[in-house]
Amino acid sequence: MSARVRILAIVGCTVVVAALAGTAAAQIEDQVSVYTGDNAKSYLEPLSEAIGADLTSAVWTSAYIPPDDGFHLCFETRVVGMIFGDDMRTFMATTEAGFSPETTEEVSTVIGDGDAIVIPGEAGTSFAFPGGFDVNSFTLAVPQVRIGAYKGTEVLIRFFALNQGDIEVGDISLYGFGVHHSISQYLAPDFPVDLAAGIFYQKLKVGDDLMDATAYSFGVQGSKRYPAGFAIVEPYASLAVDMFSMDVSYMGESQTVNLEYDTDTSLDFTVGLNLHASFLSLNGEYSISGQNTFAFGLGLGF
Amino acid sequence: MNRKLALAVALLLVGLALSGSDCIFEEKVVQLVVLGSSCTDPFDEYHTTANWDTPEEYDVSDELDAILSDNGIDKSQIISAELVSATYMVTDPPVHDWTLSGTITIRYGIDYETIVDYTDQSLWEIDGVAEYADLNDAGVDVFNQAIADYLAGGAPVLEFATENDAVGPTPPSELDPIDFEWVACLRIYVIVEEEYDWPDVFRG
Numbered sequence: 001m002s003a004r005v006r007i008l009a010i011v012g013c014t015v016v017v018a019a020l021a022g023t024a025a026a027q028i029e030d031q032v033s034v035y036t037g038d039n040a041k042s043y044l045e046p047l048s049e050a051i052g053a054d055l056t057s058a059v060w061t062s063a064y065i066p067p068d069d070g071f072h073l074c075f076e077t078r079v080v081g082m083i084f085g086d087d088m089r090t091f092m093a094t095t096e097a098g099f100s101p102e103t104t105e106e107v108s109t110v111i112g113d114g115d116a117i118v119i120p121g122e123a124g125t126s127f128a129f130p131g132g133f134d135v136n137s138f139t140l141a142v143p144q145v146r147i148g149a150y151k152g153t154e155v156l157i158r159f160f161a162l163n164q165g166d167i168e169v170g171d172i173s174l175y176g177f178g179v180h181h182s183i184s185q186y187l188a189p190d191f192p193v194d195l196a197a198g199i200f201y202q203k204l205k206v207g208d209d210l211m212d213a214t215a216y217s218f219g220v221q222g223s224k225r226y227p228a229g230f231a232i233v234e235p236y237a238s239l240a241v242d243m244f245s246m247d248v249s250y251m252g253e254s255q256t257v258n259l260e261y262d263t264d265t266s267l268d269f270t271v272g273l274n275l276h277a278s279f280l281s282l283n284g285e286y287s288i289s290g291q292n293t294f295a296f297g298l299g300l301g302f
Numbered sequence: 303m304n305r306k307l308a309l310a311v312a313l314l315l316v317g318l319a320l321s322g323s324d325c326i327f328e329e330k331v332v333q334l335v336v337l338g339s340s341c342t343d344p345f346d347e348y349h350t351t352a353n354w355d356t357p358e359e360y361d362v363s364d365e366l367d368a369i370l371s372d373n374g375i376d377k378s379q380i381i382s383a384e385l386v387s388a389t390y391m392v393t394d395p396p397v398h399d400w401t402l403s404g405t406i407t408i409r410y411g412i413d414y415e416t417i418v419d420y421t422d423q424s425l426w427e428i429d430g431v432a433e434y435a436d437l438n439d440a441g442v443d444v445f446n447q448a449i450a451d452y453l454a455g456g457a458p459v460l461e462f463a464t465e466n467d468a469v470g471p472t473p474p475s476e477l478d479p480i481d482f483e484w485v486a487c488l489r490i491y492v493i494v495e496e497e498y499d500w501p502d503v504f505r506g
Contacts, residue, residue, distance in 0.1 A: 034335045034336070034337050034491075096337075097337055097386050097387055097489045098386070098387035098388075098389065098434040098489065099386050099387055100387065100434070114330065114331055114332040114333055115333050116333040116334075116335050116381075116493045118382070118384075118493075121386075122437065123436075123437040123438055123439045123441075123442050124385075124437075124439045124442035124443050124446065125384070125385050125386055125387060125437060125442055126384045126385070126386065126491065127386055127491065128335045128382075128491040128493055129335070130333065130334060130335035131332055131333040131334075131335075132332070133330055133332050133500060134330055134331075134332065135330070135500055
C-alpha cells in the first residue's frame, strides 16, 4: 500500500467530533422540557439558526472541475462556526405550569447566561426559568468526500454517524449528497475565471426524534487558480440560496412536545481562499447571510 | 516519508488533537430547571353530612425522591426547590353533581395552616379536569419549609386534609350520600447545577 493511499485511508477513518456532544444534547432536552410551545421554540431558536447556517456553509469551495473525464477523489473536513450575537442570548418568556400571576420576563435562550431566573408569584409560590449553556459560538465539523469528474460534473457526499450507546440522546447522524457542474466548459477557453453551479441536500438527525433538520443549498461559484511556487492559490466567491428547516420533539412534563421551525430561506454570499499543494488543500472562508459564519477546511486527494 | 507527506500527516494529527483538546472545549456551568409534579393518594370521600374532615398523608421525601429519580438528578446537586402551583381533580365522580365549600389544610409538625379555600366548587366540573387552586400564603410557606427540610437532609411528612363545611344544592343524607374520590397534585420546580464541556471554538 503506497504512502498516499495510507494517508487517504487515515483521513477516511477520521471522524471529527460534531458540536453536539451527547451529554450536552441530553441536558438541552432536560432544559427545554420545562417549556412548552412558544417558550420552547424561542429558547431553541439560536440553535436552529446556527445549525442551519453551519450546514449550508463551506459546501463548494472551488469552481474548478477538471475538464478531462477522469477519476479524482478528495477527502475533506470542513469546520464551520458561527459566533452568536448578543441579541440571541435572551428572549421574552411567559410563565407556565399554572403559575400565578402569568408573567413575561426576559430570560436566557439556550445559548444565554447559565443562571436560572426565579420570580415570585402569588401566595408564596415561585417559578424558575432555566438558564442557557452560555455559549459564544456553535461549530460543526463534518467529513465529506468529493468524487469526479465526468462531463464536468462531480458529486459530494457527507456522512457522519455516532452511536451514543446508553446516553439518552441516542445516535447522531448527518448525511448529504450534492452535484457540482462546470459552467466553464461551455464558455470560451480564455474566460477569466472558473465558474460552476451546485446543489446540495443534507439531513441531520439527533436521537430518534429529538432533532431532525433538513438543508438545501443551490449556488454558483467563481474561482481563479494562481501558481505560487510549489502551491496553487485559489481565491473564490459564491452566491447561494440556502433553505433550512428543523423539527424538535421531546418529552415535556406530561406529554410529547413537537416544535416545527419553518423553512428559512436566505441568500448567502461567500468569499474564501484555497491553498493547494500536491494532494493537500487548505481553505478558509467567510459567509455573509442571515447569520454570518467562518469556516476552514482540510482536504487530501488526487 | 517525503517532506510533503510529512506535512500532511502533521496537519492531520494537529486537527485530531485539537478536536479533543482544551483549546476547543470549555467547561460550562449551567443551572438546569426540572418541573416535577406529584400527587397525593386519592381522597376517598363518603359522607352523609355536609361537614367532614378527611386527612391524607403526603411523604415529601418519597415524592421528591421520585421526581429526582425520574429526571436523573442527585439530591446533592439541588440548589433550590419550591412550589409553583397546585391542582385538584375528581377521579371518581358522584352519581349526581354537588357543590362544595370549605378549606384544604396542611399540617407539618406543629404548623397547621390553610393552603386552599374553595367555594361552591362543582364536582362534575372537575371530573377528570385539573383545576388550579387558589393558594394561601401561610399554607404555601409550610409546604416550602417542608421542601427546605428535605433538602437539608430531613424526611418531612405532611398531612393534607379537607375540612368541608357546606354542600349544595342540598346536603347529603343517609338516602343520598355524597360519594366521590379526588386527588391534589403539586407542581414543584427544582434547580440543579451541572458542569460539562462544550466545544466553543470561537469563544470570546
